[in-house]
Amino acid sequence: MRKQLATTRLVLLGTAGGPTPKRFRSAPASAIVIGEDVYIVDCGNGVARQMAIARLSAASLRAVFITHHHSDHNADFGNLLLLAWAAGLTDEVELIGPEPLGSMLKGFFEIQREDIAIRMADEGRPSLTELVSEHEVNEAGVVYKDENLVVTAALVNHPPFRTALAYRFDSADRSIVFSGDTTRSPNLISLAKGADILVHEVIYHPAIDALTSHSNAPRLRQHLLGSHTDVTEVGSIAKEAEVKTLVLNHFVPADGEVDERTWLEEARRGFDGKVIVGQDLMVI
Numbered sequence: 059m060r061k062q063l064a065t066t067r068l069v070l071l072g073t074a075g076g077p078t079p080k081r082f083r084s085a086p087a088s089a090i091v092i093g094e095d096v097y098i099v100d101c102g103n104g105v106a107r108q109m110a111i112a113r114l115s116a117a118s119l120r121a122v123f124i125t126h127h128h129s130d131h132n133a134d135f136g137n138l139l140l141l142a143w144a145a146g147l148t149d150e151v152e153l154i155g156p157e158p159l160g161s162m163l164k165g166f167f168e169i170q171r172e173d174i175a176i177r178m179a180d181e182g183r184p185s186l187t188e189l190v191s192e193h194e195v196n197e198a199g200v201v202y203k204d205e206n207l208v209v210t211a212a213l214v215n216h217p218p219f220r221t222a223l224a225y226r227f228d229s230a231d232r233s234i235v236f237s238g239d240t241t242r243s244p245n246l247i248s249l250a251k252g253a254d255i256l257v258h259e260v261i262y263h264p265a266i267d268a269l270t271s272h273s274n275a276p277r278l279r280q281h282l283l284g285s286h287t288d289v290t291e292v293g294s295i296a297k298e299a300e301v302k303t304l305v306l307n308h309f310v311p312a313d314g315e316v317d318e319r320t321w322l323e324e325a326r327r328g329f330d331g332k333v334i335v336g337q338d339l340m341v342i
C-alpha cells in the first residue's frame with residue numbers, strides 16, 4: 059500500500075546555533091506547512107531567503123513564533139514581515155513571542171517607515187502595520203489557534219532570559235514540538251509528551267573548548283554549558299517525553315567541526331525512536 063504523506067510538513071530552514079554567520083548552516087528558523095499556509099518558528103538571519111529556496115511563499119505566512127530574544131532567533135523577524143509584504147502578503151499575520159516583542163516591532167516599523175510609506179503610495183500595497191498583530195507571551199499555555207492547528211507554549215530554561223519558550227504545534231495529523239534554546243527542561247518534557255516529532259537543540263561539549271579559545275572564552279563557555287543541552291542528553295529527553303522522532307537542531311558548533319555520525323550516535327543514547335540529524339532545507 060502506498061504510504062500516505064503527512065499533510066503537515068516540517069521544513070528546517072536554518073539549523074545552526076549562535077549569532078555568527080556560518081558556511082554550512084543558516085541561522086535558526088523552521089517552517090510548519092499545512093496546505094498553502096506557512097508558520098515560522100524563529101527568524102534567524104536569512105529566513106526569508108531560506109523560504110524562497112525551500113519554495114515556500116512568504117506571502118502565505120500565517121503566524122510567526124519567536125522562542126526568545128537572542129539575535130540568532132530574532133534578527134530577521136521584521137525583515138521577514140517586510141519581505142513577505144513585498145512578496146504580496148495581503149492577509150493578517152500574527153507575531154508571537156516574549157516581551158518586549160511589541161516595542162521591537164514598533165521599532166522595526168520606524169526603521170522602515172519610509173519604505174513602507176513609499177510602497178503603499180507608489181505600489182498600492184495595504185498598510186503593513188495593520189496586517190501584523192503582535193501577541194506577547196510570558197507564560198505557559200495556548201498561544202495561537204486557527205482552523206489548521208493549536209499552538210501551546212511552555213517556559214524553558216535558557217538563562218539569563220526570564221522568558222524563553224518552547225512551542226508545541228498540534229494539527230489534525232501531527233504534533234511537532236520545538237525546544238527553543240534550553241537546558242534539560244521538565245517543562246519541555248511535559249509539553250512534548252507523546253508528540254510525533256521533537257525538534258531539540260544540541261551542543262557538543264568536547265568541541266566547545268575549541269570554539270571558546272578566544273578573548274571572551276570563559277564567559278561564553280559558561281553560557282553554552284549553562285544554557286543549552288548536550289547532545290548526549292537529548293536521547294533520554296526524547297525517551298522520557300515518549301516522542302516518536304527526535305530531530306536535532308540548533309547545532310553548536312555548526313560549521314562542520316563535528317561530523318554527522320557523531321551527532322547521531324551521541325543523540326541515540328537511551329532512545330529507541332527515530333533520530334534525524336537536521337540539515338537546512340530538510341523536509342520532514
Ligand SMILES: [Zn+2]
Pocket residue numbers: 126128216239
Ligand atoms: Zn539562545
